Amino acid sequence: MKIAEVSTNPSVDIALDTINIGKQALVFVNTKRSAESTAEKISMKLKTDNLELKELSETILKALSSPTKQCRRLSKCVSKGVAFHHAGLAYSQRKIIEDNFKKGLIKIISCTPSLAMGVNLPAFRAIMRDLKRYGGRWGMQWIPVLEYHQMVGRAGRPDFNDDYGEAICIASSESEKTEVLEKYLRGEPEDVYSKLAVEPVLRSNILGLISTKFARSKKELLDFFKETLYGYQYGDFTEIEIIITKILGDLDEWGFIKTDKDDFVSADEIGEINLRSTPLGDRVSQLYLDPYTANFIITSLRRALQKKTTEFSYLQMVSNTLELRPLFKVKMKEIEFVEAVLNDNAFNLIVLEPSVYDHEYDDFLNSIKTAIIFEDWMDENNEEYLLEKYDVTPGLFGMKLNLADWILYSTEELAKMLNFNEILKDISKTRFRLKKGIKEELIPLVRLKKIGRVRARKLFRNGVKDIGDVKKVDITKLTQLLGKALAYDLKKQIGEEIKEVPNGRRKGQLGLGKF
DNA sequence: GGACGGTGAAACTTCAGGTTGCCTC
DNA sequence: GAAGTTTCACCGTCC
Structure with a gap:
C-alpha cells in the first residue's frame, strides 16, 4: 500500500490518508507533548468549515471558567476534526472528544496510552508511532507486548461496517522493523502478575x-x-x-x-x-488507607500538636504520602524558588526533612512544589495560572486535588479517633478551602448551594460577604450579579421567600443547550 | 546606526497512566 | 534516546 507523502512525518501522512478514504484513526505516541504537537501538525494540513466542528471547538474552549493555552490548542485542532487526548485534559474535554469520535465527527485522535487503557474507542486504523517509552534510569524501553495488544485491539469497527481494521507500526529503520516484528508480531505477551x-x-x-x-x-x-x-x-x-x-x-x-x-x-x-x-x-x-500512610499521618499529626502549624503544613504532609505519587516534579528552573519556599516554611513543617544527599530529597522537594500548587489553588488562582506557572495541566491537577481531598478527609477522621481536638479545626478548614479553591473569607458564601469559587468571589467583591449580607441585599442587585433564577434560589436557600415577578422564564423551560 | 523580525542551528530540558472514601444537588 | 522547546547568532529590512 502506498500513502501520499504530504509531510516529512509518516504518522501525519497516514492520518491524512485515513481521512481521505473517509475513515478514522488513532495515533499512539509516547508523550503528552507529542500527542499535542502531532494533532496540531495533522490539523494544520486540513481545511474544513464544518459548522458542527466549529460549535464543538467552542464548547471545548469554554470547558473551564477561563481557557488555558491547552484548551485553545485543543479547540483549534478540533475545529479541523482532529484532537489530542491525554491525562492532562480536563475530564469534560476528554469526554467530549471520546463521544464525538464515536459519533464520527472527530476523525483523528492523537493520544498517549490513556486511550488504550481506559475507554474503548475503536477506529479503522491504529497508528503506533512510538513503541518505545522513556523509562527513567533505564532510558528508552520497549513498551510491554500487552500494551501493544491493547493498542492494536482498537483497530477495526465492526459496528461501522468495517470488516477489518489496520494496525500500523512505524519503524525508523530496517533494523527496528525487524525488532518490532520479532517482539510484537511474533512475540509472546508477558505473564500477568498479581x-x-x-x-x-x-x-x-x-x-x-x-x-x-x-x-x-x-x-x-x-x-x-x-x-x-x-x-x-x-x-x-x-x-x-x-x-x-x-x-x-x-x-x-x-x-x-x-x-x-x-x-x-x-x-x-x-x-x-x-x-x-x-x-x-x-x-x-x-478508609482504604495504606496502613503505612495512616501511620505517617498519625506521626505527623503528633508533631502538629507540638508546634505552630499553617495550612501549608498539612498540604505538604498530604503531598508527601505515597497515594499522591507521582508528584508534580520540580523543574530545573524552579529549584531555587521551591527551595526558598521550603526555607520560609521549614519551621512549620510536620514532616521530617531528609538530608539533601538523601535519595528521597528529590521527592521531598516535589512534595513542597505540590503543596505550593495546592496553596495557589486555595488562593483562588485558576487552571490557566497553574498551567502557565508550573506546567500543571487541568486534568492531572484535578486528579491530585481529588486524592488530596480524600487524604485530608482520612486525616480528619484519624484526628477524631485520636482526640486531637486542637488541630481538628485546622484540618477541616484546609480540606474545605482546598476542595473549593477559595480563600478563607469566602467560606460562608460557598456553603450555599450552586455557589462555587467564581460566583462567591463575585458576590464578595460587590459587598455581599456572608449569609447576613445575602439576606440584606436587594433582589435586583442580586439578580444583576447572578442572574434571576439563581438570585431567587439564593434568597430561598436562606429562608426568604420572594414572589417571582411574572415575565420571567416559565417553569420547565430550558435554555438552548450547546449541542 | 539601531530597532526589529525572521531563520536555522545548537543547546537544553523533559519524558504514560489511575482504583480506593463520602456526600449532595 | 528522541522530540519538542528555548536560546542565540546571524542576516536582511525598514525607519
Whole structure:
C-alpha cells in the first residue's frame, strides 16, 4: 500500500490518508507533548468549515471558567476534526472528544496510552508511532507486548461496517522493523502478575482481613494467601511468611492490630497467635488507607500538636504520602524558588526533612512544589495560572486535588479517633478551602448551594460577604450579579421567600443547550 | 546606526497512566 | 534516546 507523502512525518501522512478514504484513526505516541504537537501538525494540513466542528471547538474552549493555552490548542485542532487526548485534559474535554469520535465527527485522535487503557474507542486504523517509552534510569524501553495488544485491539469497527481494521507500526529503520516484528508480531505477551504483590496493597489487605475477622491468626492469613494468584506466583511460602510476619510486626507497632504475643507462646504455637484489629485499625481499613500512610499521618499529626502549624503544613504532609505519587516534579528552573519556599516554611513543617544527599530529597522537594500548587489553588488562582506557572495541566491537577481531598478527609477522621481536638479545626478548614479553591473569607458564601469559587468571589467583591449580607441585599442587585433564577434560589436557600415577578422564564423551560 | 523580525542551528530540558472514601444537588 | 522547546547568532529590512 502506498500513502501520499504530504509531510516529512509518516504518522501525519497516514492520518491524512485515513481521512481521505473517509475513515478514522488513532495515533499512539509516547508523550503528552507529542500527542499535542502531532494533532496540531495533522490539523494544520486540513481545511474544513464544518459548522458542527466549529460549535464543538467552542464548547471545548469554554470547558473551564477561563481557557488555558491547552484548551485553545485543543479547540483549534478540533475545529479541523482532529484532537489530542491525554491525562492532562480536563475530564469534560476528554469526554467530549471520546463521544464525538464515536459519533464520527472527530476523525483523528492523537493520544498517549490513556486511550488504550481506559475507554474503548475503536477506529479503522491504529497508528503506533512510538513503541518505545522513556523509562527513567533505564532510558528508552520497549513498551510491554500487552500494551501493544491493547493498542492494536482498537483497530477495526465492526459496528461501522468495517470488516477489518489496520494496525500500523512505524519503524525508523530496517533494523527496528525487524525488532518490532520479532517482539510484537511474533512475540509472546508477558505473564500477568498479581497486584497483591505490591507491598502497600498487601499491607492494606492484611489489615482488612484481620479487621473483618476473616483471618484471626497468622495461619489463617497464610492459608488465605496460598489460595490467591499471589500465593500461586510466589510459590515459596516461607518467603511469603517472612513478608507477612514483617507486615504484622509493623501493624502491631503502629497500633492497628493487637497480637497475643504478650502472653507466653512457644515457637511452635506462633502460627496460632490470635490477631485482633484495634478500633483505630478498623477505621484505617474502612478508609482504604495504606496502613503505612495512616501511620505517617498519625506521626505527623503528633508533631502538629507540638508546634505552630499553617495550612501549608498539612498540604505538604498530604503531598508527601505515597497515594499522591507521582508528584508534580520540580523543574530545573524552579529549584531555587521551591527551595526558598521550603526555607520560609521549614519551621512549620510536620514532616521530617531528609538530608539533601538523601535519595528521597528529590521527592521531598516535589512534595513542597505540590503543596505550593495546592496553596495557589486555595488562593483562588485558576487552571490557566497553574498551567502557565508550573506546567500543571487541568486534568492531572484535578486528579491530585481529588486524592488530596480524600487524604485530608482520612486525616480528619484519624484526628477524631485520636482526640486531637486542637488541630481538628485546622484540618477541616484546609480540606474545605482546598476542595473549593477559595480563600478563607469566602467560606460562608460557598456553603450555599450552586455557589462555587467564581460566583462567591463575585458576590464578595460587590459587598455581599456572608449569609447576613445575602439576606440584606436587594433582589435586583442580586439578580444583576447572578442572574434571576439563581438570585431567587439564593434568597430561598436562606429562608426568604420572594414572589417571582411574572415575565420571567416559565417553569420547565430550558435554555438552548450547546449541542 | 539601531530597532526589529525572521531563520536555522545548537543547546537544553523533559519524558504514560489511575482504583480506593463520602456526600449532595 | 528522541522530540519538542528555548536560546542565540546571524542576516536582511525598514525607519
